[in-house]
Amino acid sequence: MKTAIIGSGNLGLAIAKGLIVSNATTSLYLTKRNADSIKDWEKYKGVKVTSDNREAIRNSDIIIFAVQPRHFENILEQIKLLLTDKHVLISTITGFKISKIESIIGKDHYIIRSMPNTAISVGKSMTCICSNEKGKQRVELAKAIFDRLGTSIEIPEEQMQAATVICASGIAFWMRLIRATTQGAIQLGFDSKEAHQLAMHTCMGASSLLVASGKHPEEEIDRVTTPRGCTIEGLNEMEHQGLSSSLIKGIVSSFKKINDIGKN
Numbered sequence: 001m002k003t004a005i006i007g008s009g010n011l012g013l014a015i016a017k018g019l020i021v022s023n024a025t026t027s028l029y030l031t032k033r034n035a036d037s038i039k040d041w042e043k044y045k046g047v048k049v050t051s052d053n054r055e056a057i058r059n060s061d062i063i064i065f066a067v068q069p070r071h072f073e074n075i076l077e078q079i080k081l082l083l084t085d086k087h088v089l090i091s092t093i094t095g096f097k098i099s100k101i102e103s104i105i106g107k108d109h110y111i112i113r114s115m116p117n118t119a120i121s122v123g124k125s126m127t128c129i130c131s132n133e134k135g136k137q138r139v140e141l142a143k144a145i146f147d148r149l150g151t152s153i154e155i156p157e158e159q160m161q162a163a164t165v166i167c168a169s170g171i172a173f174w175m176r177l178i179r180a181t182t183q184g185a186i187q188l189g190f191d192s193k194e195a196h197q198l199a200m201h202t203c204m205g206a207s208s209l210l211v212a213s214g215k216h217p218e219e220e221i222d223r224v225t226t227p228r229g230c231t232i233e234g235l236n237e238m239e240h241q242g243l244s245s246s247l248i249k250g251i252v253s254s255f256k257k258i259n260d261i262g263k264n
């Protein structure tokens with residue numbers, strides 16, 4: 001596999017790290033306008049850094065786009081004449097519909113729209129994907145790439161905005177909960193390093209337990225809440241203060257915003 005990442009910023013470099021660590025690609029082009037700022041990535045085998053998107057596309061088969069939405073259209077215009085049948089185009093761009101990509105480069109390309117998160121750097125991204133009609137022939141390939149870097153599912157394009165909130169922004173929501181737990185643990189007497197460790201690993205345990213058991217969270221919660229015990233006391237107070245409600249409201253606000261991004 002020969003891969004190019006067009007737009008090597010926060011997400012692009014997270015994908016690059018995941019691909020490098022998992023040995024998933026034989027060559028990897030990383031592009032950005034200020035290429036010097038990531039020149040040190042060339043220390044990894046097979047990595048080439050450049051500001052020349054066209055060179056990257058000519059020399060690669062899998063093209064992953066990770067630029068901000070406002071830059072994507074110009075880049076597609078720049079590179080459209082270089083695209084051939086060998087290319088699989090994977091966009092991570094928020095709110096940029098497949099129909100808009102097709103209106104610029106045409107329908108006769110393998111186009112995958114994806115929504116990973118930054119945990120892709122450690123092979124733990126929850127990634128949602130969908131494709132154009134021709135891209136259906138490359139969905140299994142895209143799934144294989146993203147499954148190597150975490151877990152992927154195929155969804156209808158209409159759900160891509162919601163998936164962005166839950167999975168891509170979602171990782172930040174969970175991290176804020178981990179931070180809040182850390183603050184609570186410090187108040188209870190742990191030093192900050194210990195508090196952080198306790199919060200992170202307890203969160204990972206909760207998630208791993210649900211993934212492994214396939215159970216509903218409330219079923220596992222029932223095993224923890226001893227009657228008249230401290231867990232139910234804490235949970236009920238959190239709910240009185242609006243824990244679930246504030247999470248749901250945050251998710252809905254994020255979704256309203258993402259629909260604005262999609263209109264531009």
Ligand SMILES: NC(=O)C1=CN([C@@H]2O[C@H](COP(=O)(O)OP(=O)(O)OC[C@H]3O[C@@H](n4cnc5c(N)ncnc54)[C@H](OP(=O)(O)O)[C@@H]3O)[C@@H](O)[C@H]2O)C=CC1
Nearest residue numbers: 007008009010011031032033034066067068069093094168
């Ligand atoms: N951050 C995240 O967790 C997630 C982001 N996304 C989506 O991924 C995309 C990127 O987000 P994010 O990584 O946060 O943004 P960043 O701003 O961190 O990265 C974008 C990169 O694109 C580069 N760039 C801009 N113009 C060009 C160009 N013409 N050619 C090549 N590279 C260019 C910029 O570098 P330079 O200025 O040097 O060119 C920059 O490094 C967005 O569309 C976002 O919606 C999706 C899921 C998660």
Ligand SMILES: O=C(O)[C@@H]1CCC=N1
Nearest residue numbers: 094164165168169261
């Ligand atoms: O905040 C954003 O708009 C992008 C999309 C999801 C994660 N980062």
